[in-house]
Amino acid sequence: MRRSRAFVPTTKEAPSDATLPSHKFLIRGGFINSQGAGLYNFMPLGKIVLEKIRAIVKEELDRSGCQEVQLSFVTPIGLWERSGRSEAMGKEMLRIKDRHENEFVLSPTNEEAMVEMVKNRVTSYKDLPLNLYQINTKFRDEARPRYGLMRGREFLMKDGYSFHSSVEDMIREFDLMEETYKKIFTRLGLDFRVVAADSGAIGGEGSKEFHVLANSGEDTLVVCEACDYGANIETIYESEEEIDALKIKSYEELQELTIEKRCSCGSELHFKKGIEVGHIFQLGTKYSAALEAHFNDENGRSKPFEMATFGIGVSRLVAAVIEQNHDESGCIWTKATAPYVVNIMISNIKDDAQVNLGEELYTKLQESNVDVMLDDSKERFGFKMKDAELIGFPYTVVIGKELENGLVQVFERKTKESISVKADEIFEKITELLK
Amino acid sequence: MRRSRAFVPTTKEAPSDATLPSHKFLIRGGFINSQGAGLYNFMPLGKIVLEKIRAIVKEELDRSGCQEVQLSFVTPIGLWERSGRSEAMGKEMLRIKDRHENEFVLSPTNEEAMVEMVKNRVTSYKDLPLNLYQINTKFRDEARPRYGLMRGREFLMKDGYSFHSSVEDMIREFDLMEETYKKIFTRLGLDFRVVAADSGAIGGEGSKEFHVLANSGEDTLVVCEACDYGANIETIYESEEEIDALKIKSYEELQELTIEKRCSCGSELHFKKGIEVGHIFQLGTKYSAALEAHFNDENGRSKPFEMATFGIGVSRLVAAVIEQNHDESGCIWTKATAPYVVNIMISNIKDDAQVNLGEELYTKLQESNVDVMLDDSKERFGFKMKDAELIGFPYTVVIGKELENGLVQVFERKTKESISVKADEIFEKITELLK
Numbered sequence: 001m002r003r004s005r006a007f008v009p010t011t012k013e014a015p016s017d018a019t020l021p022s023h024k025f026l027i028r029g030g031f032i033n034s035q036g037a038g039l040y041n042f043m044p045l046g047k048i049v050l051e052k053i054r055a056i057v058k059e060e061l062d063r064s065g066c067q068e069v070q071l072s073f074v075t076p077i078g079l080w081e082r083s084g085r086s087e088a089m090g091k092e093m094l095r096i097k098d099r100h101e102n103e104f105v106l107s108p109t110n111e112e113a114m115v116e117m118v119k120n121r122v123t124s125y126k127d128l129p130l131n132l133y134q135i136n137t138k139f140r141d142e143a144r145p146r147y148g149l150m151r152g153r154e155f156l157m158k159d160g161y162s163f164h165s166s167v168e169d170m171i172r173e174f175d176l177m178e179e180t181y182k183k184i185f186t187r188l189g190l191d192f193r194v195v196a197a198d199s200g201a202i203g204g205e206g207s208k209e210f211h212v213l214a215n216s217g218e219d220t221l222v223v224c225e226a227c228d229y230g231a232n233i234e235t236i237y238e239s240e241e242e243i244d245a246l247k248i249k250s251y252e253e254l255q256e257l258t259i260e261k262r263c264s265c266g267s268e269l270h271f272k273k274g275i276e277v278g279h280i281f282q283l284g285t286k287y288s289a290a291l292e293a294h295f296n297d298e299n300g301r302s303k304p305f306e307m308a309t310f311g312i313g314v315s316r317l318v319a320a321v322i323e324q325n326h327d328e329s330g331c332i333w334t335k336a337t338a339p340y341v342v343n344i345m346i347s348n349i350k351d352d353a354q355v356n357l358g359e360e361l362y363t364k365l366q367e368s369n370v371d372v373m374l375d376d377s378k379e380r381f382g383f384k385m386k387d388a389e390l391i392g393f394p395y396t397v398v399i400g401k402e403l404e405n406g407l408v409q410v411f412e413r414k415t416k417e418s419i420s421v422k423a424d425e426i427f428e429k430i431t432e433l434l435k
Numbered sequence: 436m437r438r439s440r441a442f443v444p445t446t447k448e449a450p451s452d453a454t455l456p457s458h459k460f461l462i463r464g465g466f467i468n469s470q471g472a473g474l475y476n477f478m479p480l481g482k483i484v485l486e487k488i489r490a491i492v493k494e495e496l497d498r499s500g501c502q503e504v505q506l507s508f509v510t511p512i513g514l515w516e517r518s519g520r521s522e523a524m525g526k527e528m529l530r531i532k533d534r535h536e537n538e539f540v541l542s543p544t545n546e547e548a549m550v551e552m553v554k555n556r557v558t559s560y561k562d563l564p565l566n567l568y569q570i571n572t573k574f575r576d577e578a579r580p581r582y583g584l585m586r587g588r589e590f591l592m593k594d595g596y597s598f599h600s601s602v603e604d605m606i607r608e609f610d611l612m613e614e615t616y617k618k619i620f621t622r623l624g625l626d627f628r629v630v631a632a633d634s635g636a637i638g639g640e641g642s643k644e645f646h647v648l649a650n651s652g653e654d655t656l657v658v659c660e661a662c663d664y665g666a667n668i669e670t671i672y673e674s675e676e677e678i679d680a681l682k683i684k685s686y687e688e689l690q691e692l693t694i695e696k697r698c699s700c701g702s703e704l705h706f707k708k709g710i711e712v713g714h715i716f717q718l719g720t721k722y723s724a725a726l727e728a729h730f731n732d733e734n735g736r737s738k739p740f741e742m743a744t745f746g747i748g749v750s751r752l753v754a755a756v757i758e759q760n761h762d763e764s765g766c767i768w769t770k771a772t773a774p775y776v777v778n779i780m781i782s783n784i785k786d787d788a789q790v791n792l793g794e795e796l797y798t799k800l801q802e803s804n805v806d807v808m809l810d811d812s813k814e815r816f817g818f819k820m821k822d823a824e825l826i827g828f829p830y831t832v833v834i835g836k837e838l839e840n841g842l843v844q845v846f847e848r849k850t851k852e853s854i855s856v857k858a859d860e861i862f863e864k865i866t867e868l869l870k
Contacts, residue, residue: 007502007565009556033552036539039507041552044567047503067442068482072474072589073508073572074541096531096541098588099576104471106509106531117468117476121444130442132479137508137572141534153533154507 001340003375007044010387020216021326022319023148029331029391031318031339038145038153045391046318048339048371050156053317054135056187056336057158064180066131066160071113073137077103079112083290094141106139111287111309114161118305119293125165128295128305129173133160135314149319150218150275160310165297167284170306174282177310181210181278188317189334191324193274195221195230206282210312211274214323215251219274222259226267236261246271275320276313283307322392325414331392332413335434340373342430343393347381347400354399357408357423361397364427370434389413395433397426436775438810442479445822455651456761457754458583464766464826466753466774473580473588480826481753483774483806485591488752489570491622491771492593499615501566501595506548508572512538514547518725529576541574546722546744549596553740554728560600563730563740564608568595570749584754585653585710595745600732602719605741609717612745616645616713623752624769626759628709630656630665641717645747646709649758650686654709657694661702671696681706710755711748718742757827760849766827767848770869775808777865778828782816782835789834792843792858796832799862805869824848830868832861 007030014024015034026032031046042050058068077095080086086093094106107113114132122130138157145153160177164170178194185192190212197207209232211221220243223230237243246254254271263269288294288304297303313320318337325332335341342365346358355376362374373393375384381400388396388411398409398418408426409418410433421429442465449459450469461467466481477485493503512530515521521528529541542548549567557565573592580588595612599605613629620627625647632642644667646656655678658665672678681689689706698704723729723739732738748755753772760767770776777800781793790811797809808828810819816835823831823846833844833853843861844853845868856864 005500007504007553007557007567030556035507035548035551036509036511037537039509039511041507041548042505043552044502044504047505050505051503065440067479068486069442069479070477070482070485072470072476074471074474074574074589076471076474091534094531094533096529098529099526099578102472113470113476116470117478118442121465122442132442139509143534154509 001373003373003377006373008391009043010390017146018148020147020150020319020323022150022322025322025326025331025390025392026148026319032149038142038151040149040152040154040315045339049318049321049333049337050315052337052339053188053314054156057135057184057312057314060180060184060187061133061158061160064131064176066133068134069114069117069132070134070136071107071110071117073107073139074104075107075110075113077105079116080105083112083115083287085112092140092142094139107136108138108140109157109311110134110159111161111283112291115287115291115293115305115307118163119291122163123295125295125297128163128165129169131160131162131173131177133158133310147319149315150323152315155313156315158310158312158314162308162310163288164306164308165295165303167306170282170284170308174280174308177280177308178208181280181310181312184312185210185212185277187336188321189336190321192277193221193223193228193230193272195223195232195274196235197232197279208280209276210278210280211272212277212317212320212324213272214275214320215273216323217251217273217275219276220246220249220254221272221274222269223272224263224265224267224269227263227265229263229265229269275316275323277317277320278310278312280310281308283309326392327416329386329416330390333392333394335394338371338392338394340371341394341434342370342372343375343388343391343396344372345375345384345388345396345398347384347398349376349378351403353403357403357426358399361426361430365430368431370430385411389416395430397430399423436808438808438812441808443826444478445825452581453583455582455585455754455758457585457757460757460761460766460825460827461583461754467584473577473586475584475587475589475750480774484753484756484768484772485750487772487774488623488749489591489593492570492619492747492749495615495619495622496568496593496595499566499611501568503569504549504552504567505569505571506542506545506552508542508574509539510542510545510548512540514551515540518547518550518722520547527575527577529574542571543573543575544592544746545569545594546596546718547726550722550726550728550740550742553598554726557598558730560730560732563598563600564604566595566597566608566612568593568745582754584750585758587750590748591750593745593747593749597743597745598723599741599743600730600738602741605717605719605743609715609743612715612743613643616715616745616747619747620645620647620712622771623756624771625756627712628656628658628663628665628707630658630667630709631670632667632714643715644711645713645715647712647752647755647759648707649710649755650708651758652686652708652710654711655681655684655689656707656709657704658707659698659700659702659704662698662700664698664700664704710751710758712752712755713745713747715745716743718744761827762851764821764851765825768827768829770829773806773827773829775806776829776869777805777807778810778823778826778831779807780810780819780823780831780833782819782833784811784813786838788838792838793834796861796865800865803866805865820846824851830865832865834858
């Protein structure tokens, strides 16, 4: 994309209610804009990031045998009454009425609709297991929407639901999804932890959360650096007062505290702050029994499906990447999530040599399927550099005065360090860096 | 995909309210299911078709310089009050209230939100033109939702909005989008017509519709076979009674009628029925003036943006493909829209030779990036064949008894004709057919 044609409205001003780095920088970098409390629009750069994350989620799920569907966002209230959740969901589930006064709900999650889709369409154990997912809009009418994309009202969620003929098979799929989720977050370039989320009914393994580690995280985790053990503090402290006291502590304060308990591997445990971006949950027959969704087993007996459910906060991930990867100058995208991995900056667009090299490199990188931005704007160098840091391209190739000596600079956003590279070797250098 | 693992719940029963072929066959073929009046879920095959169409739309728009964004589906009523459309949209625009009694709207279209996004972020003629689009959920609370995906309440629409510094530039973009839309519908494999939609304010060219020709179409068109001229009947008949009389006629009745007027090229004009799948519209300054979205021109004068708007009914296209391409046995997908272009049918899964060839061909086609289904189910041959016709794979490779003689059959869904092919040449034959 050419910067001169791109709609990337960066700005110096952050909204007054923006306290989190992702909230500030995603708005300042021209990724998103607010449409109302807890409602966000994705501008072109934000949309590209969102779609990159969506694509990786989809690719790994499909590879693990999941099948994508798309449920209606507006769902009849009747579904929720039959499952008994109409009351339980409370005010977060927004109820609406159509012109005929029929009542509907803006989907906050979709267990009921997914069970209804499978009910009577899958009737034999022979057609199981089945893992269906969607990546679709959700709405939760939070009392106090805040923190930008971290806690919006309208958001993009991947919600998956699996159907099984036995508890054993459901647990097999649960474990498969844990591995699949690990692949997803690893591919996204994130530092994350899988933690036990509750001591649950099913052997303490019935629910796991995936947290992106970040000082600003709302959740407090206890983790072992030696063996990958991790738990949400709810699962290891018994007193609610103790938990609440830990929850409100900043990461800096938490680091000062010591944990008396030791990990079962013998090592020390540490506190960390995390952002919940995934949750997998062994449901059992809760919804299938309530909605009478049955199959016939090997012996011809009718049984409700054993189920599990798997969620990923796709739009929240856009923010979580930045909570984990930013500095005082702005965003630092990982290679997998960057809207453009390389930014080619022509310092002086009146200099033909600079323009020619920029155009040449731009074409070559595009032909190699590298997502590249060509900064051909008329702004002065200092402005362009600040802009590139705010947006957070992993690499910026600066084509400037040094070109007279046959050199260009490669600026790495993460380290803020520049290296000089011979102009006629820049394509190979970039290709090497992106490996 | 293996049929034995795929969730493709085909059925003999069509819903009682289904009168259109697409409504019947998309439900019977396991593509969609109803979630309530005018609300549909896409099951795996339906989701694949929807995404194939979405991908082609996106690819061609991006190629023409458009930039994708994503607007919040729930939008504050204030936006609509400022543009004056709160009243004008009537009951089709569903109003909702959140927990704090603030009023919102389920987006039926997004002119206002897009103007707000650009306002104050694009301030100079130098940053124009700009063409932003989204492919996102829309909701219109139709009084009588019907015809399946053809007239749902919740649907997927591509809506684009362009911003210009002059009427001339807006018309240039309008023409570019006409060409882009033609490429999209051509790539989808559809027989379509571009027709003048009204005699409009701007030289009769201010609004064009794109219609997929189909006997079941709701719109009545007048077209010339010689020169590609086409018009919606509203534009060439003056009396409303005459128009209404024509509109309610079936295609069979229409064909009997003659048209007195002749095309400007001298040839005869004919009536056709069409399904509107696209609409491009020269807006001028209607919304930019109302919402005070201005830019500075070359002389520093503040002016409202000249705008145009461009829509495509993405989920409606899923149905339109089938309205144009079906027979009494079911769907006939075009190559570009088929969920799987090739279906490999192993007639007898207990026959090792049949299974081996099926598996081998399946692997080879997948490696060649052909979307292929392997029918490895235990059903009997007759059932599988009917199922393949209902689903509508363009080609089915039947691996059956003839394999003993070194032969397999290729069944073409459109013609329902089969040809015999040597088993060891089947890969090359399929590759040739897909060219």
